[in-house]
Amino acid sequence: xxxxxPHKFIYRVLCAVLICGLACGFVIxxxxxxxxxxxxxxxxxxxxxxxxxxxxGPYITYISDRVKNDLRPYKGKAIQVDASEVSQxxxxxxxxxxxxxxxxxxxxxxxxxxxxxxxxxxxxxFDSHGTPTFLIKIRNTRDTVVEIDSSEVGPTLLGxxxxxxxxxxxxxxxxWITRGSLVMPFSWNSTSDGVAYSAAYRIEPGGGLPxxxxxEPGLSRESRVTLEVSAGQYQFMVGYGGGVHEEKSLASNxxxxxxxxxxxxxxxxxxxxxxx
Numbered sequence: 001x002x003x004x005x006p007h008k009f010i011y012r013v014l015c016a017v018l019i020c021g022l023a024c025g026f027v028i029x030x031x032x033x034x035x036x037x038x039x040x041x042x043x044x045x046x047x048x049x050x051x052x053x054x055x056x057g058p059y060i061t062y063i064s065d066r067v068k069n070d071l072r073p074y075k076g077k078a079i080q081v082d083a084s085e086v087s088q089x090x091x092x093x094x095x096x097x098x099x100x101x102x103x104x105x106x107x108x109x110x111x112x113x114x115x116x117x118x119x120x121x122x123x124x125x126f127d128s129h130g131t132p133t134f135l136i137k138i139r140n141t142r143d144t145v146v147e148i149d150s151s152e153v154g155p156t157l158l159g160x161x162x163x164x165x166x167x168x169x170x171x172x173x174x175x176w177i178t179r180g181s182l183v184m185p186f187s188w189n190s191t192s193d194g195v196a197y198s199a200a201y202r203i204e205p206g207g208g209l210p211x212x213x214x215x216e217p218g219l220s221r222e223s224r225v226t227l228e229v230s231a232g233q234y235q236f237m238v239g240y241g242g243g244v245h246e247e248k249s250l251a252s253n254x255x256x257x258x259x260x261x262x263x264x265x266x267x268x269x270x271x272x273x274x275x276x
Contacts, residue, residue, distance in 0.1 A: 058154025
């Protein structure tokens with residue numbers, strides 16, 4: 001187990017505290033999780049709105065719209081950049097990289113968790129009522145056992161930034177759900193200019209995973225999550241491992257969907273949408 005895992009745990013706790021603080025209407029000042037100049041790792045994603053970010057397991061680091069095009073050739077690849085200009089509206093919270101240099105593939109330090117040979121696939125399972133439910137499959141393609149850390153599997157929901165006043169993105173979309181895991185349900189709520197905002201997901205009964213488990217060669221484990229969000233256009237995907245600064249991470253395929261005022265979700269066209 002890597003020695004930096006306690007720091008990552010502390011950071012996750014502080015993020016949860018911040019969300020609770022927003023819900024209660026007060027500001028928390030924290031010293032941990034500061035996002036400044038330095039090396040960042042993640043899978044390069046261009047979402048359905050063409051917003052670019054690095055997906056590092058449960059975490060997102062946005063790339064400014066004015067400098068994102070240099071990353072198009074790396075779409076779907078885990079890379080490392082050296083960021084010289086970074087802004088972070090809230091601490092802890094997501095950051096926006098405004099200036100960077102591409103260093104190359106993300107390093108494979110083989111710290112925790114191991115991502116080699118692991119695949120994550122998402123499938124939309126909207127029922128007859130249109131409930132936005134997603135099946136998350138974690139597969140081991142190696143010929144040896146791999147240990148999976150469910151706390152590093154991060155369901156991520158992107159939505160329009162025009163209807164969402166929080167977040168570091170300067171693009172047309174922003175993460176409504178990030179920094180969660182498959183270990184426990186996730187929710188937040190807040191108010192801005194008298195308007196209430198909220199987002200949540202619940203893990204379906206029997207669909208939860210142990211915090212850590214061994215996955216035999218060629219086998220997979222599944223988990224189902226159901227979203228609770230307001231009407232709008234969204235995109236759902238999952239990240240695994242890596243950490244913001246540490247090493248190589250994984251990203252699942254992405255599924256785009258629209259949710260109407262009656263809470264009925266429909267897949268957008270074309271499908272499946274992919275961040276790869």
